[in-house]
Amino acid sequence: MDFTHTEERQLFKDSVARVIADTYTLDARNKAAETDLGFSAEKWAQFAKLGAIGALFSEEDGGFGGAPFDVTVLFEELGRGLVNEPFLATAILGGGLIAELGNAEQKAVIEEIIAGTKQLAFAHGEPKSRYDASHVETTAKKSGDGWVLNGAKAVVLNGSAADTLIVSARSSGAAWDEDGLSLFLVPADAAGVARHSYPSIDGLHAAEVRLDNVAVGADALLGAEGKAWPAIEKVIARANLALASEAIGAMEVARDMTIEYLKTRKQFGVVIGKFQALQHRMATVLLEIEQARSSVINAAGRFDGSRVEREMAVSSAKTLAGKIGRLVAEEAIQMHGGIAMTWEYAVGHFAKRLVMIDHMFGDVDYHVARYVALSKEAA
């Protein structure tokens, strides 16, 4: 066993951390969140130059990493900076699906993703699907050589900035069958695509997307018709690994800000950190974060194992991230008192992101139930 990163990965982690610490401000991030794009184009270009996007792709696909621990290392730093540039939507989800299923021609776009010149979104969740990843009612009907898509997609991350949407649609099977799902590359400005975009409460951007008789060619199909499920499941697992890692970065910042506040805020003539009522709870926060970190290490370490092994470890990491993320968010606010309730003070923004991570790709209850089901498969 060895719990240290390779030297190369550590150097990468440090360089990302440095750039974020030196140049990334919460204020600018929150302002960018209110624009139509939802993030800073300039920062995205800067991250591309740093190689941060490329770190999420394998060498074979033109990147310089792509291993599970590359994902965790990068996203932890993104969480620390509360970065809202679309690493998840464009690189992990969009890029991940193309890397999994794309043919040579389709994969050509990965170069642009890595260069920061192409934006993607995974238009998958639907108004009635909640967290159920195989629940897709959007339809794909064969029409001549190509396809016609109809349906509605909900809370599509980066939906407004995306040049291309990767749309999941069903050509056969019942609403939540795993079989019968296909993926299509749809230009965001294609006829029949309507996007209504909005900010999210934690400073990201998403869109409701309607597909009204959207006609695409045969070359839009990503992978084999009706056989997209294994890739969807795996890419969502990678997204959850990324989110759990991001949560750790955010939790550690919220923790450190709170500890610092306990050491400086005075009431009753002493710093409030002298009150044992707070000390013990802060100690709990501290040790729970270590648990969350270990579960992420488990998930990254087991990611390339069997499907069941991977999915159980990921559900476990996402459950702990959800549970402990909420604990850290609520305790950080409570132990700060009124100041944490303000927009101006940073800790509230970390708290919002931490709680919302539980609302992406499955909350605690969803992943616990999934873990139970997977354990039965494993037995």
Place this chain on the structure above:
Amino acid sequence: MDLNFSPEDLAFQAEVRAFLKAELSPALADKVRHNKTLTKEDMVGWHATLNKRGWLAQDWPKQYGGADWTPVQQQIFDDEASAAGAPRIIPFGLKMLAPVLMKFGSEAQKAHYLPRILDGTDWWCQGYSEPGAGSDLASLKTRAVRDGDHYVINGQKTWTTLGQYADMIFCLVRTGTEGKPQEGISFILVDMKSPGITVRPIILLEGTHEVNEVFFDNVRVPAENLVGEENKGWTYAKYLLTHERTNIAGVGASKAALAEVKRIAKAETVRGVPLADDPYFAARVAQVEMELDALSTTNLRVLSSPDAAASAGSISSMLKIKGTEIRQSINDLARRAIGPYAMPFVSEALEEGYNGEPVGPEYALGVAPDYFNNRKITIFGGSNEIQRGIISKMVMGL
């Protein structure tokens, strides 16, 4: 022991229901239920409606125009009004200042201010907290210096809820520096339009303007606005903080919020099955419901106990802790219930007259903002840590 309402209470309940049916507009109820932004007119209007019926000042004695309800009647009204989606009563004038004036105010103050609280002439806000004086309220620094027949006030208050609407503010100010910090505090009433007062908004983490900073720069206040005696303000302030007990547990509001969670859980489906039937979610709801049911009884039990008055402080601490923690767990259920639609933040859609494109179900819009906003309830009015400290000292003698 008898857990049933008396025939009189049942008749009262019917009367309350009929009143709400006739007087509460569905549009206003919809706003309240979905955590939409209430305008000042909404709040003032509801006070006026209640006042017309004589039901605004529910625990005031009859002599001041109050309804003088029993704790059971207040609970009945609270349950019914909350269930119907009535706005909450703004407490600053009615439930905080008024009891202090009745007990410690001059006849002139009572005659002038109490009717104006009832008829809505004065909107009051509470000027206790300062940047350096939160839990340790007695360390407050805002100074009031006597100058002829005026006091001159300098300093700063903060977290002043709805101060942007207020006509008047009741303040704790420092008038003495001798002895313990508690001994040099006075309770004074200040017109918000006085020269030298500046109100600055504080935006909360979910983007709303609910609290303010209030700055005092040589603000001259007539000496007759002092309540009671100089340097005795701490006694009055503590009386105020412990007096408001009947509604502190927020049982009615929590019942209404839990009912809303159940409505959402019926509408949300997982593979066609209502979320309400999901065993994980149902177990969470059940546990909160059990707690709330018990709190409802705890509330009435302690409020109707003969020695309630003697242990006022520890009772309000107890009700505040349980009431706020249960309320927050209902906010947590609600955010779980709406799933991915917790993320969209279309704040305009919470304002009156919004007719833009809807995002997700209407019931989801205000859920996450309310979850974050309600983190405040375990912080303000004496944080739950402070309340547990009070129980440790006052009940257990530790």
